[in-house]
Amino acid sequence: MAQLAVHVEFLGEFGRLDPAEREDLRAALTRLPELPLETTPGARDDRLRTARLTDRLRATVAAPHGVRLLLGVRPDAEAVTWAKHHALSVNTVSGVLEITCVEELERLLPDYRKAAEEAPALLFDRMSDAQLHRLGISPDVLAIARTIRTSDQLRMLEHVLPEAQYTILHLLGDGLLPPSGTEQTYPDDVAAAIRRSQGRIALVDGPAELLELLAIAPSRQRVFLHPEQDAVAYRPSYAGPAIVFGGPGTGKTVTALHRVRHLVTRTDLPPSSVLLTSFSEGLAAALERDLAQILDVRQRLAVRVVNVDQLASELVSERRGTLRYLTDDEYTRLWADASRRTGGRYGPHVLRQEWEGVVFAQRIADLDGYLAADRRGRGRRLATTQKQQLWPGLAEASRVLLATGVWTPLTVADHAAVLLEQQPEKPFAHVVVDEVQDLHPAQWRLLRAAVAAGPDDLFLTGDAHQRIHGYRVQLKALGIDVGDRSQRLTMNYRTTAEILDWALWVLAESDSDDLDGGIDSMLGYRSARRGGEPELVGYPTAGAEHAGLVEALRGWHAEGVDWREIGVAARTPQVARAAVAVLTDADVPVDDDGVTVATMHGMKGLEFRRVALIGITDGAVPDSSALTPEDDDPLGYALDLQQERSLLFVAATRAREALRISWWGSPSSLLPRGNPFQPPACS
Numbered sequence: 001m002a003q004l005a006v007h008v009e010f011l012g013e014f015g016r017l018d019p020a021e022r023e024d025l026r027a028a029l030t031r032l033p034e035l036p037l038e039t040t041p042g043a044r045d046d047r048l049r050t051a052r053l054t055d056r057l058r059a060t061v062a063a064p065h066g067v068r069l070l071l072g073v074r075p076d077a078e079a080v081t082w083a084k085h086h087a088l089s090v091n092t093v094s095g096v097l098e099i100t101c102v103e104e105l106e107r108l109l110p111d112y113r114k115a116a117e118e119a120p121a122l123l124f125d126r127m128s129d130a131q132l133h134r135l136g137i138s139p140d141v142l143a144i145a146r147t148i149r150t151s152d153q154l155r156m157l158e159h160v161l162p163e164a165q166y167t168i169l170h171l172l173g174d175g176l177l178p179p180s181g182t183e184q185t186y187p188d189d190v191a192a193a194i195r196r197s198q199g200r201i202a203l204v205d206g207p208a209e210l211l212e213l214l215a216i217a218p219s220r221q222r223v224f225l226h227p228e229q230d231a232v233a234y235r236p237s238y239a240g241p242a243i244v245f246g247g248p249g250t251g252k253t254v255t256a257l258h259r260v261r262h263l264v265t266r267t268d269l270p271p272s273s274v275l276l277t278s279f280s281e282g283l284a285a286a287l288e289r290d291l292a293q294i295l296d297v298r299q300r301l302a303v304r305v306v307n308v309d310q311l312a313s314e315l316v317s318e319r320r321g322t323l324r325y326l327t328d329d330e331y332t333r334l335w336a337d338a339s340r341r342t343g344g345r346y347g348p349h350v351l352r353q354e355w356e357g358v359v360f361a362q363r364i365a366d367l368d369g370y371l372a373a374d375r376r377g378r379g380r381r382l383a384t385t386q387k388q389q390l391w392p393g394l395a396e397a398s399r400v401l402l403a404t405g406v407w408t409p410l411t412v413a414d415h416a417a418v419l420l421e422q423q424p425e426k427p428f429a430h431v432v433v434d435e436v437q438d439l440h441p442a443q444w445r446l447l448r449a450a451v452a453a454g455p456d457d458l459f460l461t462g463d464a465h466q467r468i469h470g471y472r473v474q475l476k477a478l479g480i481d482v483g484d485r486s487q488r489l490t491m492n493y494r495t496t497a498e499i500l501d502w503a504l505w506v507l508a509e510s511d512s513d514d515l516d517g518g519i520d521s522m523l524g525y526r527s528a529r530r531g532g533e534p535e536l537v538g539y540p541t542a543g544a545e546h547a548g549l550v551e552a553l554r555g556w557h558a559e560g561v562d563w564r565e566i567g568v569a570a571r572t573p574q575v576a577r578a579a580v581a582v583l584t585d586a587d588v589p590v591d592d593d594g595v596t597v598a599t600m601h602g603m604k605g606l607e608f609r610r611v612a613l614i615g616i617t618d619g620a621v622p623d624s625s626a627l628t629p630e631d632d633d634p635l636g637y638a639l640d641l642q643q644e645r646s647l648l649f650v651a652a653t654r655a656r657e658a659l660r661i662s663w664w665g666s667p668s669s670l671l672p673r674g675n676p677f678q679p680p681a682c683s
């Protein structure tokens with residue numbers, strides 16, 4: 001009987017299916033050894049076959065002599081097209097199996113060549129064909145590599161090129177790999193290459209072992225890392241702080257978890273010497289749960305998982321006893337008072353933003369300091385007289401918040417930072433932070449002070465496009481210099497191409513800051529999967545929208561979607577609460593065993609099979625109370641509006657397979673109309 005094998009890409013896909021679908025497939029896959037393998041007329045490579053699994057699904061299988069390698073499971077016609085367009089080969093340098101979308105390479109080459117003729121410089125100009133060949137670049141990949149102008153253009157080819165070759169080109173393009181190689185070449189023996197590709201392919205003894213493998217596939221942190229993620233998470237050492245960017249669902253959290261794993265397996269570390277943190281309690285709890293799955297008990301002891309506010313509160317209350325925090329109402333009153341101190345010239349929202357984002361962010365103590373302050377990224381420039389008018393309100397806020405013994409999470413973070421800055425011994429040997437885009441400078445100072453500067457001190461992951469708490473920072477100014485240790489993940493494993501494209505369009509502005517004074521572009525983000533277009537539904541009244549929501553959720557459930565796999569997101573807590581009441585009345589479960597209903601802020605870090613965004617109504621989204629008045633400060637208004645887009649973007653990208661957006665009355669002005677995006681041909 002042929003040797004059975006499974007590609008890890010399939011294990012990832014399998015893990016994302018819902019339990020019922022997994023069960024059906026599991027049963028069908030036990031028959032894989034004896035299923036008839038069909039060739040595809042006109043196929044590029046007759047070793048790529050398909051096998052019918054269910055009425056709707058086919059397996060794609062690589063079947064060189066003596067091996068059956070399961071590559072994926074796709075709807076009938078899609079599987080056949082996939083098998084027709086791809087080809088197998090052996091990497092000449094590493095000897096691993098390669099899969100190339102030959103059809104797409106050939107389709108793109110003429111246009112790429114034409115564009116390259118007009119380009120002043122190309123990405124691999126400084127390397128000879130022989131050098132690239134010695135690194136394992138095959139002739140067909142070389143042909144297209146010779147037309148590439150930028151790293152971003154290369155990223156768009158990620159799913160067209162063989163994985164190992166793409167990774168080499170990607171590292172070369174970013175200057176992370178010296179252009180040396182080897183003369184050794186492996187022969188074109190695909191069966192041997194499969195046996196050699198242990199990192200990406202699991203060999204199994206038979207159906208029983210295949211089932212065992214499928215049983216561990218569903219856990220999110222047990223994914224086999226993509227080479228792009230692996231290179232980042234398991235790099236032996238970084239000379240200083242390192243940062244990883246990536247769009248939603250690109251595996252930043254998974255990569256952060258594996259970095260922690262690398263740090264604790266590399267050397268024996270004392271208990272709690274690695275800090276793994278994120279900005280909210282819920283996110284830290286999820287990190288803690290996921291980490292336990294990839295570390296043994298001894299390794300787990302070396303890691304402290306806690307959110308930034310909790311860490312700060314522990315450090316400060318150790319010295320100051322129980323801390324009294326301002327309530328939300330007191331905080332609102334504080335800004336109303338501050339506004340009065342400016343003679344009502346500036347509103348509470350503007351004062352709060354100016355104090356949190358400039359005065360407190362930069363530890364400014366007096367008017368002279370404020371007049372000299374750098375306000376980059378904070379909206380419009382302020383004239384000296386305007387700053388003088390604002391100052392009494394800002395000084396009043398500083399007096400209450402810094403001198404009266406009441407606290408907010410941000411003032412606690414800053415105080416904790418001061419305590420750690422003064423202490424020569426730092427509490428952690430390594431600090432790993434997820435979702436860094438939402439941290440305030442005071443929190444950054446705390447994290448900087450929690451670990452001595454040096455190799456592998458800070459490992460950061462985030463996405464400026466998902467910033468929903470509005471603090472823009474320049475890391476260098478906060479003592480965190482990432483130098484050239486900034487990397488990007490581009491493959492979205494969560495969302496379908498259709499949902500991602502729609503969400504990117506909502507974002508409207510494709511570029512955002514990269515926390516380092518540069519730009520983080522969305523160019524090159526790709527989805528591993530395809531699905532239906534997002535559904536957009538308008539209703540005449542709020543009552544009708546509620547009825548439509550109940551009907552839609554019941555429909556999803558009837559199609560076999562578990563209630564727990566459905567998320568409903570609203571812009572405000574009031575809209576979310578109204579939805580909970582309506583769903584409860586309609587006997588739709590809304591609790592730990594039911595549908596999750598949350599605000600868009602609360603959706604961060606979660607993922608669901610299907611998501612409904614509700615109340616996306618003109619006047620409600622964007623939320624006018626979150627916007628700086630446009631007349632007061634047009635640039636501040638634009639920044640706030642971008643943040644409202646980011647909120648919609650975050651909420652939309654929680655959906656794995658289906659997204660529904662509804663409103664009543666007129667739709668929100670943030671919703672795109674029509675859809676000019678086409679998903680990539682070769683996903």
Ligand SMILES: Nc1ncnc2c1ncn2[C@@H]1O[C@H](COP(=O)(O)OP(=O)(O)OP(=O)(O)O)[C@@H](O)[C@H]1O
Pocket residue numbers: 012013219220221223224225226229246247248249250251252253254255463466492493494604605606607653
């Ligand atoms: N290499 C991989 N193979 C298969 N699945 C993966 C891989 N990497 C990540 N995933 C899956 O993709 C999903 C998103 O991963 P993760 O939460 O780490 O992304 P993220 O970049 O942190 O997302 P976001 O910024 O939207 O919160 C998870 O379900 C995860 O298991």
